[in-house]
Amino acid sequence: MTSIPLFPLNTVLYPDGYLPLQIFEVRYLDMIRKCIMGEQPFGVVQLLDGTEVRKPGQHETLAPVGTLARVIEWAAPLSGLLQIKCMGTQRFRIVHSEQLQHGLWMGQVEMLPSDKVIAIPQEQQNVADALGALIRTLQEQKIPVDQMPMQPPYRLDESGWVANRWCELLSLTPMQKQLLLSQDNPVLRLELVQDELSEHGLLEG
The missing domain is CATH 2.30.130.40 (LON domain-like)
Incomplete structure (x- = not known):
């Protein structure tokens, strides 16, 4: 300890x-x-x-x-x-x-253990694509790197990294944020984020 x-x-x-x-x-x-x-x-x-x-x-x-x-x-x-x-x-x-x-x-x-590096499952690829689109939009708006809500390197092929960035961006309740932070399986965390994004109409496909 x-x-x-x-x-x-x-x-x-x-x-x-x-x-x-x-x-x-x-x-x-x-x-x-x-x-x-x-x-x-x-x-x-x-x-x-x-x-x-x-x-x-x-x-x-x-x-x-x-x-x-x-x-x-x-x-x-x-x-x-x-x-x-x-x-x-x-x-x-x-x-x-x-x-x-x-x-x-x-x-x-x-x-607690660090996230295992796990590729984005095909079923959750739209979650990574949506985050990539958001990053490109911010870059096109010439937002300085130190004012971006996420910092490079942008690991859009990693389940844990993509899930964590959405956890920060989404308007979630304190309990939801805690549950997601406590979740050791990065793919399950990504699936839960996908559910939230879908519920708010933020995903294509």
């Missing part, structure tokens, strides 16, 4: 996901600075109850599964403000968590 600092957010980070953040709370400024200096990751977990910015007397409930985040770029434009860009790496399950006196959460976590 590993002990890591946790960053509860109203979003879910998936492996290979891109997450830009603005940090201004003291508890997270210290944490992120230490992660940058030590080249260490931190854990992004979904906030099931409570708000991202700490309030007196607030109770925060953390989701049981999260993803390690690695800082790939940072800037400090003002005193007391950090702008960071992170990439998701490996999923983990929280075994035990506690909130320290100054508000930072620490977690004892066990790492």
Whole structure:
């Protein structure tokens, strides 16, 4: 088991996901600075109850599964403000968590297996095609790479990568996002994403 600092957010980070953040709370400024200096990751977990910015007397409930985040770029434009860009790496399950006196959460976590590299099944090829079409549209609109919701390399032939990018893009409930993040089989995750896309009329064929 590993002990890591946790960053509860109203979003879910998936492996290979891109997450830009603005940090201004003291508890997270210290944490992120230490992660940058030590080249260490931190854990992004979904906030099931409570708000991202700490309030007196607030109770925060953390989701049981999260993803390690690695800082790939940072800037400090003002005193007391950090702008960071992170990439998701490996999923983990929280075994035990506690909130320290100054508000930072620490977690004892066990790492979950990385997705096996599995080609897109023919039945789900339309899911990958739709994501490829979206990426091309954004590129044609001259969206800068660092403002794209997904980062290269675009692994449109991998079930796990395609499923994870749709998990980030779709408007899903917190419970749905957690179920998808917790799903160890990337093809099954892709099938569940396909069901969501079909339900919203976002797939051809």
